Amino acid sequence: ETVDEFEGTTTVEAAKAFIERAFGIGDVISEPDAAAARGRATVRHVTPYLFVTKEVIYSESTLLHGLEKADKARDIIAAMPYFLRATDEASAIDERRLRQLQRALEKEEAKARSRAAAETALKQRATNLLTEAHRIGLAKSPSLDAPEATLLAELKTIGETPLQANTYPDEGELGALNRRRREILAEVSALRRHLQATRTALREATGFQGAVLRQRDKLMLAEHLHLDGIAEVCPVCEAPSERGREAARALRTTLTKVRAESVAVERVRPRLVEHDRALEEEIGQLNIELRRIDDQIQTWLRQSEETRRLADLGQLRAHLLGRISFFLEASVDEPRQATRDLSVLRAEIAELEARVDKEAKEIKLRRAEARISQFASEAFVALPTVAPCIGSELDFSSRQPEVTVIEEESGAVLRLPDVGSDQNYLAIHIALSFALQRYFQTVNAPVPGLLVLDQISRPYFPTSGEDEDEAEISGDEEDEDVQAMRKHIDFLFSETARRKGLQVLLIEHAYFADDPRYVNATRERWTRASGQALIPLNWPARGDE
Structure with missing residues (x-):
């Protein structure tokens, strides 16, 4: 259909819904409440798999279109398991809802802790007054677990009690308090010694881990020495000698030991951190x-001082009742924060956790990543690369997402910033894009079989800017850059011929006039001579331009 054949106008949301139905995106009926449907896959989340733009095509930091923008990257990554067929839309919405509720529960629990801390001072003053009242016989001993409202009610009852003579404070209570104080100080001292020992062990473990990692990095160089191929003769005089192999065995033994020590530190260190936290909490209590x-x-x-100062116990009680009355009047003006019942929130979280099968999702994700890595590695071998990527394999992970390069001979693992060549970055992005399309076709994912590539010649002709005219290539003596470009073009034609339903739209300055396939596949040539452009020159400009 052409634009003229579309019927009438529509809203953006209706148009997006129409496109999503056409692509087959979504297996949950849309809800009228837009906020309730957040987390579902939309047509916006398909674009990273369709467009390889100029910001991405040879980038060392951005793997897919849209991931360079933090506000979009989170939703793109969250929707990726749906398009990889590791989960369905209902599960994706449940997972998002579960994360939201867990964050809400954390906030409410933090507020509850803050409320408890704020109430501690008021509760402590009320407890002190009740303790004084107990000592002179006006009330029973206050409970340490009693809520604030109960303590205030008891104080109010005391304030309404008529004065009666009674006993003086018990001398034995002070001795019991001092004994308990000494016990607490002894316990705190012992715990502080344990805490100091734990932190010393943590520092030593951290330092040891750093030393082990440095040793391992140095010993990793041995993997490039091909230790399995050490000859049995001296490289100088060619006399029989086992020293080379003995040294190689010693290196391998040392490397194995260092790796084991690194694993041991990684296993023990979290336990030390948890023990440190537990000791701090116990000391705090x-x-x-x-x-x-x-x-x-x-x-x-x-x-006791007040008792001696006042003439009799009646004056002491009257003085205490006055303090209680003043405290109650002052506490009325203090704000009260209503506590929220979190049982409903916890019940909803438990229900969602029962519905979300994270283990099955992880297994499906690992299988999808393995197949995409295989497809990408097969494509990567067919594309032009330079060292250290020649003959290497690609490993794809959807968690970040990220791609790592596995060297062919050494097996060394390289991150994208370590690849160090725009030509390699271009090959990685092209291989990953076609691998994703191949996987989507295999699992019948709701992603159109379309790739839009924006100038694969950028690494080879970096001086060609957006305003440069078309560069025609035909039959002259070719340098390595032009030959590499031809390999990319051959790859595009071979892949589109091999993959039924895959269409590639290439926007390119370079024009291979001597390649009949390229000439026949070209639909538009936007050159200065033709006077035509991607955006027609006769289109009206906006008023602010």
Whole structure:
């Protein structure tokens, strides 16, 4: 259909929904609440697999179109398992909802902890007043686990109690408090020694890990020496000698030992970190109890001083009742934060966790990544590359996502920044794009069989800018760059011929006039001589231009 044959106008959302139905995206009926449907795959998430733009085609940091923008990358990565057929749309929405609820639960629990900390001071003052009231016989001993509202209610009851003579503070209580204080200090001292020992072990483990990693990096050079091929003769006099092989065996033994030590450190270090955190929490709890004991001791001493200062116990009680009355009046003005029942939130999280099968998804993702890596490696071999990528394999991961290069002979693992050549980056992006398309066709994913490539000649002719005219290539003596370009063109034609339903749209400055396939496949030539362009020159410009 042409543009003129489309019927009427529509909204952006309706047009997107129409395109998604045409592509086969989505297996969940759309909900009227747009916020409830967040997390579902949309037509916007297909574009990374269709467009290899100028920002991506030979980039060392951006693997797919759209990942260079942080606000888009998160949704693209979240929707990738759906297009890889590792999950369906309903599960993807459940996973997103589960992550949202887990974050909400973390925030609510943090608020609850903050509320508890804010209420501690008020609760502590109320407990101190009740303790004083207990010592002079106005109330029973306060419970440490009683909520704030209960303590305030007890204080209010005391404030309404008529004065009656009773006993003075018990001397035995001060001794018990001091004994408990000494016990807490001893426990804190022991825990601090354990904490210091744990942190010393952590520092030593970290330093040892760094030393092991440096040793391993140095010993990794031995993999490039082909130790299995050491001859039994001296390389100088050619006399029989086992020293070379003995040295090789020693190197291999050392490398194995260093690797084992590195694994041991990685296994032990998290346990030390967890033990360190547990010790800090235990010390914190003991410090809280110590402050409470100190407050009670100070209260006892202050009350004893007040008892001696006041003429009789009746005056002491009257003085305490006045303090309680003042405290209750002041506490009325303090804001109260309503506590939220988190049981419903936890129940919904548990229900979603039961519906989301993460293990099955991980298995399917690993299988998809393995097949895409195989397809990409097969394509990578057919494309022009330079060292260290000649004959190498590609390993694809959807988690980041990222691609690593595995060297052919040494098996060394290279990240994209280590590849170090625009020609290699171009080959990696082309191989990955065709591998993804091949996989999508295999699993019948809702991704159109279309690749739009923007100037594969960029690494070979970097001086050609956006305003440069078409560069015609025909039959002259060719340098390595032109020959590499021809390999890319041969790859495009061979892949489109091999993959039924795959279409490649190439936007290119270079024009191979001596290649009949290229000439016949060219649909538009936007040159200065033709006066034509991708965006027609006679189109009206916006008013702000």
